[in-house]
Amino acid sequence: MMLHKPNNQAVNCPQRRILISVSVLGSAGPIRFVVSEDERVAAVIRTVLKKYAREGRWPVLGSDFKEFVLYCPSIPGVEALSPLETIGSFGGRNFKLWKKSHVQKANAATAAAAATDEEDHKRQPIDLKGNNNRSWKTWFNKFVHLTKVSCH
Template identity: 60%
Template sequence: MALYKQKKNHKGSGNRLLISITVLGSAGPIRFVVNEEEIVAAVIETTLKSYAREGRLPLLSSDLNNFVLYCPIAGTEALSPWETIGSFGVRNFMLCKKPQVGKASIDEEKQAIVRKGNSSWKAWFNKSLNLKISSH
């Protein structure tokens, strides 16, 4: 009787796929089986849970809204969270953090100021060393 119920549930669930998701910055992909009708947002959530359960580094947040999933055949466009994972016809994906426009631009400005300050200090130091060496 239980065997009959398993067949009935499996038949209605559609095809299952073994997918491989590479998390940017992590060593090796995460692999698991999903239903081909599963939406991208659910796949991202499952990936983040598996990543945390395995204790992988770097540490990631558990908020799926901070991440995007890319497909090699879709180019540089992130996949829509409402599309089905089986609609792309591939099994390899890449998970990346969403770019943060406001915070990143402030950090880049700070780094540019620090670099500019360091480069002028380094230039002055190198110039003063060259003067001392050439005067001998």
């Protein structure tokens, strides 16, 4: 018996699949796998977490994909990728996965550093001759004085 394919059926084109590499913050190396270009970012994060757990990698991340964000370092100026976007729409193949708490800490540290730098510039007047009121020698002497260790 011979089976024939009817001519009136539309032939489905295969979905484009891409090899992506996801680096997890604190892990030894990237996780690589093939994914459809139409796959959502949230599904990719879920897949990364499953593969990460199957491989027994450290540190243990957990399984809640909502606690993580995915970045594409090859796209400048983009914050975290939206979970509803498709992974193929960014054009990148290398991604970074961060836990949201790390992102919030990094943003807070950056904001605090910027505020501290701004306050230091306000407090520390600079002479027109190029000499700062605080010299490196003064700092060094204070540092050495504070770190003296007495020997018995």
